Amino acid sequence: MLAGLAGLFVLQLDGEKSVWLCAGIANMELNERSLSILDAIVEGHIASGEPIGSRTISKRQKLQLSPATVRNVMADLEEMGYLISPHTSAGRIPTDKGYRFYVDTLLQVRNLSSDERRKIDAQCRTGNLRTQEMLQQAGRILSDMSNHTGIVLAPRFVSTVFRHIEFVPLSQSRLLVIFVSKSGVVQNKIIELDGAMPSAQELQHITNYLNEALSGLTIEEVRAKIVDQMKQEKNLYDKMVSGALNFSQEVFRGDIEDDVIIEGAANILNQPEFSDRDSMKRLFNAFEQKSNLIHLLDKSQQAQGVQIYIGSQSEYQEFEGCSLITANYTNGKQSLGSLGVIGPSRMEYSQVVAVVDYTAQLVSRALELESE
Amino acid sequence: MLAGLAGLFVLQLDGEKSVWLCAGIANMELNERSLSILDAIVEGHIASGEPIGSRTISKRQKLQLSPATVRNVMADLEEMGYLISPHTSAGRIPTDKGYRFYVDTLLQVRNLSSDERRKIDAQCRTGNLRTQEMLQQAGRILSDMSNHTGIVLAPRFVSTVFRHIEFVPLSQSRLLVIFVSKSGVVQNKIIELDGAMPSAQELQHITNYLNEALSGLTIEEVRAKIVDQMKQEKNLYDKMVSGALNFSQEVFRGDIEDDVIIEGAANILNQPEFSDRDSMKRLFNAFEQKSNLIHLLDKSQQAQGVQIYIGSQSEYQEFEGCSLITANYTNGKQSLGSLGVIGPSRMEYSQVVAVVDYTAQLVSRALELESE
DNA sequence: CTTAGCACTCAAGAGATGTGAGTGCTAACA
DNA sequence: TGTTAGCACTCACATCTCTTGAGTGCTAAG
Numbered sequence: 001m002l003a004g005l006a007g008l009f010v011l012q013l014d015g016e017k018s019v020w021l022c023a024g025i026a027n028m029e030l031n032e033r034s035l036s037i038l039d040a041i042v043e044g045h046i047a048s049g050e051p052i053g054s055r056t057i058s059k060r061q062k063l064q065l066s067p068a069t070v071r072n073v074m075a076d077l078e079e080m081g082y083l084i085s086p087h088t089s090a091g092r093i094p095t096d097k098g099y100r101f102y103v104d105t106l107l108q109v110r111n112l113s114s115d116e117r118r119k120i121d122a123q124c125r126t127g128n129l130r131t132q133e134m135l136q137q138a139g140r141i142l143s144d145m146s147n148h149t150g151i152v153l154a155p156r157f158v159s160t161v162f163r164h165i166e167f168v169p170l171s172q173s174r175l176l177v178i179f180v181s182k183s184g185v186v187q188n189k190i191i192e193l194d195g196a197m198p199s200a201q202e203l204q205h206i207t208n209y210l211n212e213a214l215s216g217l218t219i220e221e222v223r224a225k226i227v228d229q230m231k232q233e234k235n236l237y238d239k240m241v242s243g244a245l246n247f248s249q250e251v252f253r254g255d256i257e258d259d260v261i262i263e264g265a266a267n268i269l270n271q272p273e274f275s276d277r278d279s280m281k282r283l284f285n286a287f288e289q290k291s292n293l294i295h296l297l298d299k300s301q302q303a304q305g306v307q308i309y310i311g312s313q314s315e316y317q318e319f320e321g322c323s324l325i326t327a328n329y330t331n332g333k334q335s336l337g338s339l340g341v342i343g344p345s346r347m348e349y350s351q352v353v354a355v356v357d358y359t360a361q362l363v364s365r366a367l368e369l370e371s372e
Numbered sequence: 373m374l375a376g377l378a379g380l381f382v383l384q385l386d387g388e389k390s391v392w393l394c395a396g397i398a399n400m401e402l403n404e405r406s407l408s409i410l411d412a413i414v415e416g417h418i419a420s421g422e423p424i425g426s427r428t429i430s431k432r433q434k435l436q437l438s439p440a441t442v443r444n445v446m447a448d449l450e451e452m453g454y455l456i457s458p459h460t461s462a463g464r465i466p467t468d469k470g471y472r473f474y475v476d477t478l479l480q481v482r483n484l485s486s487d488e489r490r491k492i493d494a495q496c497r498t499g500n501l502r503t504q505e506m507l508q509q510a511g512r513i514l515s516d517m518s519n520h521t522g523i524v525l526a527p528r529f530v531s532t533v534f535r536h537i538e539f540v541p542l543s544q545s546r547l548l549v550i551f552v553s554k555s556g557v558v559q560n561k562i563i564e565l566d567g568a569m570p571s572a573q574e575l576q577h578i579t580n581y582l583n584e585a586l587s588g589l590t591i592e593e594v595r596a597k598i599v600d601q602m603k604q605e606k607n608l609y610d611k612m613v614s615g616a617l618n619f620s621q622e623v624f625r626g627d628i629e630d631d632v633i634i635e636g637a638a639n640i641l642n643q644p645e646f647s648d649r650d651s652m653k654r655l656f657n658a659f660e661q662k663s664n665l666i667h668l669l670d671k672s673q674q675a676q677g678v679q680i681y682i683g684s685q686s687e688y689q690e691f692e693g694c695s696l697i698t699a700n701y702t703n704g705k706q707s708l709g710s711l712g713v714i715g716p717s718r719m720e721y722s723q724v725v726a727v728v729d730y731t732a733q734l735v736s737r738a739l740e741l742e743s744e
Numbered sequence: 745c746t747t748a749g750c751a752c753t754c755a756a757g758a759g760a761t762g763t764g765a766g767t768g769c770t771a772a773c774a
Numbered sequence: 775t776g777t778t779a780g781c782a783c784t785c786a787c788a789t790c791t792c793t794t795g796a797g798t799g800c801t802a803a804g
C-alpha cells in the first residue's frame with residue numbers, strides 16, 4: 001500500500017486516518033511536516049485551481065513556518081516526485097504521484113450532509129423504474145452532485161440470470177428473440193433463419209422447453225449447457241429438443257455488447273483544465289468509443305468498494321489528466337456492475353468519493369429488492 | 373416562397389435552378405449581379421470561414437467587376453439584411469436571412485460521388501441489425517459524412533403498429549410488459565399491480581386475447597379501442613376480457629418518451645464558430661435535454677423531404693448560430709421519424725443536404741423491407 | 745453606370761515594458 | 775543543526791504602442 005505503487009486502493013470509508021498515523025505507516029520518506037504541507041498544497045490546488053506558493057502555505061494558521069522553510073520542504077517534495085512547478089516563478093501543483101499519495105493517505109472522506117442525502121434520495125425515488133432507467137438516473141445523480149461526468153456500467157449480460165425467453169416472428173426468415181433477465185432487464189436480438197420458420201406451435205414448444213430448461217442459469221451457464229447438450233446430440237431423438245438446441249445456439253452466440261451510460265459529459269466544458277481543444281476532444285472521443293471506459297469499469301466491477309484511478313495510472317492515454325472514481329454495485333449476492341465519476345485529476349475527492357459510494361449503495365439496494 | 377419568410381422550404385433535389393431563373397422568380401429586389409455576388413460571398417465564407425471582401429469577389433473570373441463596384445452591391449445587400457460586416461474594416465458575412473436566401477434560391481445540391489455512396493452503403497450494410505441499431509448507425513453515418521452532429525428521431529411509439537405483447541411476472545406485484553411493434557422495435561415497461569398477480573394461465577389468456585384483439589392497430593388506435601371498450605364494460609360478462617382491459621389500460625397509459633439518437637456531438641468541438649465556452653455549453657445542454665431537438669425533429673417528421681432550419685428561425689435560442697438539416701423517413705406508406713445533421717450555420721449545405729437525403733432514403737428502404 | 749483614387753478604420757500581431765508572485769541561495773540566528 | 779530573513783533572479787501575464795494590411799466609404803473622372 002505504498003504511495004507511488006500504481007494499482008488499486010480500496011478506501012476505508014468508515015475509518016478516519018490521522019495524518020500522524022500515516023506518517024509512521026505510509027511512507028518513511030515523509031515526516032509529519034512534509035505530509036502536512038503536501039496535504040495543504042493538494043487541497044489548496046483542488047480548491048483554487050492555481051499553483052500554490054510557499055507564502056500561501058506559510059500564512060495558514062496551523063503550522064507556523066516561514067515561507068523559506070516551506071520552500072525547502074517543497075523542494076524536497078518536488079525532488080521526490082510529488083510536486084512539480086509549471087514554471088520557475090509559479091507555485092507548485094501536485095503530480096499524479098502526488099494525487100495518488102494524497103488519495104491513499106491524506107484524504108479524509110467527508111460524510112454527505114443530510115441535505116445532500118435527501119437530494120439524492122429524492123432524485124432516486126422517481127417511482128417504479130425499469131433497471132435501465134434507474135441506472136441512467138444514477139448516472140445523472142453522479143453527474144449533478146459532482147459537477148463532473150457520471151458513468152455507469154450496466155450489469156453484464158453474460159452474468160445476468162436467465163428468466164424468460166420469447167420468440168416473435170417478424171417475417172419469413174427473421175425471428176425476433178427477447179430475453180428477460182431475473183432483474184427485469186430486457187434484451188433483444190434478431191436472428192436470420194437458414195431453414196423455414198417454425199410454426200407457431202413449434203415455436204411455443206421450443207419456448208416452453210427453453211424457459212423450463214434454462215431458468216435460473218446465468219447466460220454464461222446457458223451457453224455452457226447448450227454446448228454440452230449439443231455434444232450429446234447424437235443421443236437425442238426428440239426432434240423438438242434438438243430443434244430448440246440448434247436455435248438457441250444461434251441465439252446465444254455472439255456477444256451482446258456491454259452497455260455504458262454516460263451522463264453530464266457537457267460538464268467537462270466547465271473544467272478549466274480541459275480548456276484546450278485537444279484534451280477536450282480526446283475525452284469526448286473516449287466517451288463516444290466507450291471501449292476503454294468499459295474496460296476500466298469492468299475492472300472496478302470485479303473489485304470491491306470505492307476505487308480511484310488517477311491520470312496515466314489508468315493505462316489509457318486519453319485519460320491523462322483525469323481521475324476516475326468508481327464503485328461496484330451488487331444485488332446483495334454478487335457484483336453486477338460499476339458506476340462512478342470521471343473528471344480532472346484536480347477534483348474534490350472527498351466530496352466525490354462520498355457521492356459515488358452512496359450512489360452505489362442506493363443502486364445495490366434497489367437491485368437487491370428487485371432480485372428478491 | 374419569398375426569401376426572408378421564416379418557415380419551411382422543401383428543396384427539390386432533382387431540379388437544378390439556375391441563378392438566372394431565380395432572378396425573375398424569387399426576389400424582385402435582387403438582380404442577376406447581386407445574386408451572383410451574394411452567392412459568391414456565401415460560398416466563399418462557407419469555404420474559408422473568413423469574412424469576404426470586395427477584392428476577393430472581384431478577382432473571380434466569372435464577373436468582371438472592379439472592387440469598387442462590388443462594394444456598392446455589397447452595401448446594398450447589407451442594407452437589405454442579407455449581409456453584415458463584423459467590423460468596419462472586415463469583409464462581409466451572411467446573416468441568417470442571407471443563408472436562408474442562399475439555401476432557398478441559390479443552393480445547388482450536388483450529387484454524392486459514387487465513392488461517397490459506396491462508403492455510406494458499406495457502413496450501412498453491417499448485417500442484420502435491429503431497428504434501433506440501424507438508426508444509430510444512420511446517425512453515425514450522418515455525423516461521419518458531414519463532420520457535424522448526426523441526430524435521429526426514432527419512430528414515435530404511439531404511431532407504431534402493434535405486433536405482439538408479452539407479460540413476465542417479476543415479483544408478487546411487479547409485472548414486466550413487453551411490446552413488439554411491427555417493425556421489430558421492442559419496448560418494455562413495468563407495472564405495479566394493485567390486486568393479486570394473475571396466475572400463469574390467466575396471464576396466458578390475457579396475452580392471447582390482447583394479441584388477437586390488438587394486432588395490426590397503431591398504439592394510438594389501441595388506446596382508443598381500450599377506452600371505447602371500457603365504456604361498454606357494463607355489457608361485458610366475460611371476466612377474462614374485462615380483466616385484460618383493466619390491465620391494458622394500465623399498460624398503455626402514460627407516454628413512452630420519444631427517443632432521439634445523437635451521434636458525433638464531439639464534432640462541434642471542431643467548429644471554430646463554437647469555440648467560445650458559452651455557445652458550446654448551450655449546444656451540449658440542448659443535446660442532453662433533447663426536448664427541443666425532439667420538437668424540431670418531430671416537425672420535420674410531419675413534413676416531406678429535406679428541410680433546413682437556420683439559426684434563430686428554429687425558435688430556440690440554444691440553436692442560435694446553428695443550422696439543422698433534416699429529412700423524414702418512411703416505411704413506404706407513412707412517415708415514421710426523421711433524421712438530420714446539426715452544425716454551424718456556416719455549413720457545406722450542398723454536401724450535407726445530399727447526405728441527409730441519401731441516408732433518409734436508405735433508412736426508409738430498410739424499414740420498408742422490414743415492415744413488409 | 746462604372747471605376748480609380750484616396751483617406752480612413754480597425755483587428756491582429758509584434759515588441760517593449762512593468763508588475764508581482766514565486767523561486768533558490770546564502771548568511772545570520774536560536 | 776534546523777530555521778529564517780534578505781536578496782537577486784525568473785518568468786507569466788497584462789498593458790501599451792506601433793506597424794501592417796485588408797477592407798471600407800466617398801468622390802470625381804471616365
